[in-house]
Amino acid sequence: MKLRLTRETLAEAVAWAAHALPARSTAPALSGLLLTADQDGGTLTVSGFDYEVSARFQAGAEVLEPGSVLVPGRLLADLARALPGGGHHVELSTMGSDVALVCGPVQFELPVIPLEDYPRLPALPAPRGTVDGALFAEAVAQVAVVAGRDEALPFLTGIRLEFHAETLRLVATDRYRLAVRELPWAPTTASVPAEEPVVALVPARSLHEIARSLTKGERIAIAPALEEGNGNGGLIGFAAGSREATTRLLGADFIRYQAIFPNAYTGSAVIERGPLLEAVKRIALVTERHQPLRLSFSTGQVVVDAGGSSEARGRQALDARFDVEPIVLAANAGYLVDGLTAIRSRYVELSYTTPTKPAVLTGREDVELPDSSYRYLFMPLRAG
Template sequence: MRIRAERDDLVDVLGRAARAVSPRSPLPILQGLLVTVGGHMMRVTGTDLDMTVRTELEVEVLEEGQAVVPARLITEAARKLPSGAVVLATADGEVELSGGGPRFRFRELPVADFPAVPEPSLQDAVEVDGDDFVAALAQVAVAASHDDARPVLTGVYFEATDAGLRLVATDSYRLALRDLPAVRSSMTGLVPVRALRELSRTVASKKMRIAVGSREASFGSSRGTLTVRLIEGSFPNYRQLLPTGYPSRLTVSRDALLQAIDRASLVAEDHIPIRLQLEAGGVELSVSRQDVGGETEHVPAEYRGDEMTIAFNSRYLNDGVAAVEEEQVVLDVVDPLKPGVVRGAEGEDYLYLLMPVRL
């Protein structure tokens, strides 16, 4: 195998495929990238058996072939070469990368040991606007859990509804929901949030194709494909968590509220809640720590309802408000012990439900 390509293009195609490679894999072969060269193309595959990323690049093919190269080393070596044309070649059990003077040599990994990863199934895929889809994923991914002890909470639930595709995530303390009316399909499945966070770094593009099957989800574009195994198990019945009505509503500037939360978080940190005193004319945010001190400020806003004090985890509250894409944010509440809902003042496609902290 021997190819010539521009350094920056080679770094891009290797680096994106390497996002699927786990450096802590107990199997040495899974720390490598499968590079296949034929025709005018170089195809690169990285996998950890749960997630697989495939990328490809049009190159000058000097000799066709196939090799498994160490993912981290080959990507970093390519990045450190001078800009311009570089040559990637294999011979006698070694892979050689050279260009502009420097020459790297690394030991190849056995091609026969690389797992046979099935090709992504995109025949029945739905085409979506990639920018809108990635933005919607970012809005809900903040609510997904990082605790592998509860796998069903570490994913984003894709649900086909009469209103289009719905994305839902929860870690049991908060829940984020986003509807995509423009995406009409019958796909339903629980997709690992780790893989979804990699979309923007690997294959996301203006136009994307999405397919969710019975065992895996596939995402494709002109930049390549990402395939991931679905999470087994039943997603919680999130609908029963959504209150049917909210007697009290706060409407406030998103930026003003975020700045106030940021100042209060300086004192609160993660374990101290922020108190919100909801009253006519606005909201007063306050936080107090016996060993440090406190912070209090008033944010002008429109409030409809009975006066009350409700408290939230500062980071969770910040995540929800930051995810809203409008200038005005609405906080709907029932009472200090029931979940509050953050949403945009105009749009109905996104909501963020947050459990309060008992005072």
């Protein structure tokens, strides 16, 4: 193998593929990045794989000799970042049991990892449709905030993707909170969903990393390949520009989340989001471990308070547009911060039924115009 490409291109390709390198691995081959030079296409493909996630980047290169080689991934990533600037190109070539990397006055030799020990990379499935990259990254971040970490309950660690006719819906929960986000989506002509949506349960951590790292200025092609026609196992792929990634699907059933949302609310309050978020953070400083923060709603205002007679106390009142029954809700301060941070609009609407049943946060860019594309449900706590 022998090729030449720009320093910036190599650094970008290696940084993307390194997302799939395992933090620790007992198999030396998995710690490597696979470099494949194609003379006909004039490309260098850099790939990483850890049996769970794969990442590929196809870069333009001047290929003098085609071939494939496996090199230590973390080391190559560190070197690619540290190469000198000044318009230098990078030359990569195999030299016996090493790969030579030359960039201007700098030269490195990297040991080769036996290629026969590297597992076969999963192929990218056929795309089902495309979605705006920036919107998708935002949506994943909004629901990933509630995904659980309990590996004993795999469905809690995933984000459910529902592929409807013109809408992509993302759902996640940790049993105490539930987040749902909908965004426009363009299915391919050949894969318009049937009456029931296609569903895939994707590991939240992997999906969050992939979504925020894909090119934000391009549309992302999403390609689920499900086992036995459902989301309980299989593979899902993502592609944007020169980047591709796949991750396994979780073999678990998701909860019937639709039934958790109240059919009707007894009241709601519309509050400016920024001041409410700052008030919650501020008053939460006086809460003891496991003690709730209280939201007291009455005509024209909401009071955020915490603490009791034998401990520190805090209180702040904010203006609110209030409908129907006054109420006091006790809530985990961290849950409120997560929900208010995930919502990006100027105002939030908090809808409720009783002090012991789920409450729901949604956004409003204008005080008169509700937006239900993102819903953040949380369970109130017992007031201390």
